[in-house]
Amino acid sequence: MDDLARRFAEFARAFEVGAPLYARIAERVSREPNVLDLMSVTPETQRVPVLLFASAHHLLLAEPSHPLAGHYPNFDRANPEGDVTDHFVDFVLSRPEPMRELLATRSTQTNEIGRCNWFLFPLAILNDEVGSLARVDIGSSAGLTLLAPHIGYDVRPGGVIASDSPLTIDCDVRGEPPLPRRAPEVAWSLGIDASPIDVRDDEEVRWLEACVWPDQVGRFARLRSAVALARVHDIRVEKGDAVDSVAGGVERARDHGHPVVTTSWVLNYLSPERRSEFVGVLDRIGGSSDLSWVIAESPKETPELPGHADSDELITVITLVTWRGGRRSVRRLATTHPHGHWVNWGA
Numbered sequence: 052m053d054d055l056a057r058r059f060a061e062f063a064r065a066f067e068v069g070a071p072l073y074a075r076i077a078e079r080v081s082r083e084p085n086v087l088d089l090m091s092v093t094p095e096t097q098r099v100p101v102l103l104f105a106s107a108h109h110l111l112l113a114e115p116s117h118p119l120a121g122h123y124p125n126f127d128r129a130n131p132e133g134d135v136t137d138h139f140v141d142f143v144l145s146r147p148e149p150m151r152e153l154l155a156t157r158s159t160q161t162n163e164i165g166r167c168n169w170f171l172f173p174l175a176i177l178n179d180e181v182g183s184l185a186r187v188d189i190g191s192s193a194g195l196t197l198l199a200p201h202i203g204y205d206v207r208p209g210g211v212i213a214s215d216s217p218l219t220i221d222c223d224v225r226g227e228p229p230l231p232r233r234a235p236e237v238a239w240s241l242g243i244d245a246s247p248i249d250v251r252d253d254e255e256v257r258w259l260e261a262c263v264w265p266d267q268v269g270r271f272a273r274l275r276s277a278v279a280l281a282r283v284h285d286i287r288v289e290k291g292d293a294v295d296s297v298a299g300g301v302e303r304a305r306d307h308g309h310p311v312v313t314t315s316w317v318l319n320y321l322s323p324e325r326r327s328e329f330v331g332v333l334d335r336i337g338g339s340s341d342l343s344w345v346i347a348e349s350p351k352e353t354p355e356l357p358g359h360a361d362s363d364e365l366i367t368v369i370t371l372v373t374w375r376g377g378r379r380s381v382r383r384l385a386t387t388h389p390h391g392h393w394v395n396w397g398a
């Protein structure tokens with residue numbers, strides 16, 4: 052319990068500026084043994100403040116008239132009354148069963164549409180080289196980055212790409228990336244995830260929304276637009292393990308175009324041995340037939356990946372790995388913001 056209280060107190064200090072609402076609540080929770088006790092059902096590795104916040108937020112999204120919602124900037128009703136920390140403690144303690152159910156079974160999920168910026172430039176490079184692509188996205192979550200061919204991009208400086216899409220995301224660039232004239236051409240795509248989220252299931256989408264921090268108001272609107280677009284384009288993610296399923300995915304992709312594997316913030320979930328196995332599977336496939344892989348991961352968290360060995364950067368680095376005629380090439384392209392707001396080309 053002391054350790055958990057300490058995690059909440061540390062969270063409060065770390066996010067006082069960046070996420071003031073959760074920071075205030077975290078400070079209060081660190082002094083509330085009854086609230087901390089709700090997390091006794093949570094597996095040790097998941098016992099982090101954001102899981103408590105996401106669980107409460109999930110229930111609150113279904114009860115938008117509760118006074119707590121008046122303090123959450125993402126609810127339309129910006130009408131704060133009373134003390135937010137009192138409301139929070141009261142809200143979670145008066146819903147022990149649904150809170151415990153969520154705390155025992157869920158883990159936080161991120162699937163950020165802004166991350167399509169991570170794939171815009173590498174997929175354009177590949178389109179220029181090999182034409183239309185067939186993409187296998189590993190650790191796809193709800194599959195939202197599979198929308199990369201269907202959204203617009205406001206690249207600054209550079210201009211707007213695919214302005215007819217109902218959803219356009221901003222992308223601030225530094226350096227000189229090759230500016231595509233249109234959104235990536237992807238003839239076929241497949242998402243694979245150990246715990247896929249079905250965008251057609253309102254309850255699952257609510258969990259995805261619940262994992263967004265309420266201070267980040269802009270992300271909610273984008274997430275809702277992205278989910279609506281994913282339903283229109285029938286984005287589906289299959290259940291599977293990164294290492295065990297990638298070869299089958301690539302085999303299916305090859306019937307539809309040049310196969311491209313994409314991974315973004317998923318390989319950090321694997322053990323070092325499994326990461327090496329993942330690289331080994333792709334090396335084996337690439338040794339006998341052309342293949343590409345766009346990596347958007349942190350070198351510090353995934354040192355076994357191509358190009359990551361000599362770096363301890365925590366930041367997301369975009370790397371393009373290609374196998375052509377059996378030869379592997381590794382090209383570091385950029386560093387980028389965790390949610391894709393900016394891409395620093397050549398850095």
Ligand SMILES: C[S@@+](CC[C@H](N)C(=O)[O-])C[C@H]1O[C@@H](n2cnc3c(N)ncnc32)[C@H](O)[C@@H]1O
Pocket residue numbers: 160161162163166189190191192193196243244245246247291292293294314315316317320321
């Ligand atoms: C942080 S999310 C990233 C989602 C998405 N790639 C993005 O960038 O928005 C990590 C995803 O990896 C999935 N995952 C974790 N371990 C996995 C594994 N061994 N095989 C497949 N998916 C896995 C999780 O279920 C989760 O959906």
